[in-house]
Amino acid sequence: DAGVIQSPRHEVTEMGQEVTLRCKPISGHDYLFWYRQTMMRGLELLIYFNNNVPIDDSGMPEDRFSAKMPNASFSTLKIQPSEPRDSAVYFCASSPDTDAGSGYTFGSGTRLTVV
Amino acid sequence: GENVEQHPSTLSVQEGDSAVIKCTYSDSASNYFPWYKQELGKRPQLIIDIRSNVGEKKDQRIAVTLNKTAKHFSLHITETQPEDSAVYFCAASKGGSYIPTFGRGTSLIVHP
Numbered sequence: 001d002a003g004v005i006q007s008p009r010h011e012v013t014e015m016g017q018e019v020t021l022r023c024k025p026i027s028g029h030d031y032l033f034w035y036r037q038t039m040m041r042g043l044e045l046l047i048y049f050n051n052n053v054p055i056d057d058s059g060m061p062e063d064r065f066s067a068k069m070p071n072a073s074f075s076t077l078k079i080q081p082s083e084p085r086d087s088a089v090y091f092c093a094s095s096p097d098t099d100a101g102s103g104y105t106f107g108s109g110t111r112l113t114v115v
Numbered sequence: 116g117e118n119v120e121q122h123p124s125t126l127s128v129q130e131g132d133s134a135v136i137k138c139t140y141s142d143s144a145s146n147y148f149p150w151y152k153q154e155l156g157k158r159p160q161l162i163i164d165i166r167s168n169v170g171e172k173k174d175q176r177i178a179v180t181l182n183k184t185a186k187h188f189s190l191h192i193t194e195t196q197p198e199d200s201a202v203y204f205c206a207a208s209k210g211g212s213y214i215p216t217f218g219r220g221t222s223l224i225v226h227p
Contacts, residue, residue, distance in 0.1 A: 031212065042219030043159070043204060050212075091158065099213055101149040101206070106158040 004107035006092050012113045018080040021110045024073055025094030029103070034067055034077050035091040037109070043091070049075065082114045117142040119207050121218025129226050134195050136221045138205035139187040145207040148181060148188045149215065153202045163190070195225045 005024040013019050025032045033048040047057040052069045060067070064083070069075040079086055089111050095104040118141040128134050140148075149164035165172045165179045165188065172179050181188040192199055202222050206215035
């Protein structure tokens with residue numbers, strides 16, 4: 001398996017534009033997580049899905065952020081409109097249904113810069 | 116919900132010294148405590164974990180200790196090497212499915 005695949009690796013956009021980040025989880029994993037990483041706040045959980053259903057979106061900062069998982073092999077995180085303070089590295093992670101972290105795998109991340 | 120505090124935020128040591136990173140958690144139901152290492156520009160990766168029925172676990176130069184009563188756990192790295200330089204995250208999770216709550220991370224710098 002190629003692991004968790006995120007695209008794009010880097011995204012530079014202008015303030016006010018819509019940004020869409022993409023994630024392909026590991027096949028067979030039941031859980032998918034979206035995180036935002038900044039120096040100030042560390043690794044923040046934004047939302048997670050179980051079997052394509054959003055379970056907890058309490059970490060989504062504002063209505064400008066939305067996430068979908070239309071099927072087991074694809075998820076998107078959308079920011080509309082984007083703002084400079086959204087600049088961060090966004091990680092996707094997937095996990096099998098387990099109580100341990102051995103299968104929990106992060107993607108390589110998307111570095112978002114909003115100018 | 117669970118809250119995980121991690122200290123220090125930055126740790127600078129000389130090669131060969133030991134390094135200790137500490138975390139506290141708030142939810143007494145948490146029973147699984149992993150540690151992740153994130154090298155510069157890369158993804159976090161699991162390096163060691165411990166369950167609540169164990170007080171200490173060791174893997175070569177790294178070890179983790181857990182004090183359930185005090186609700187804190189620590190990562191110990193002995194004989195540090197420059198390649199240990201990275202950001203380390205602790206996390207806590209409770210029963211059922213693995214839904215980790217992460218600490219804010221510790222940037223470890225090992226000077227040659």
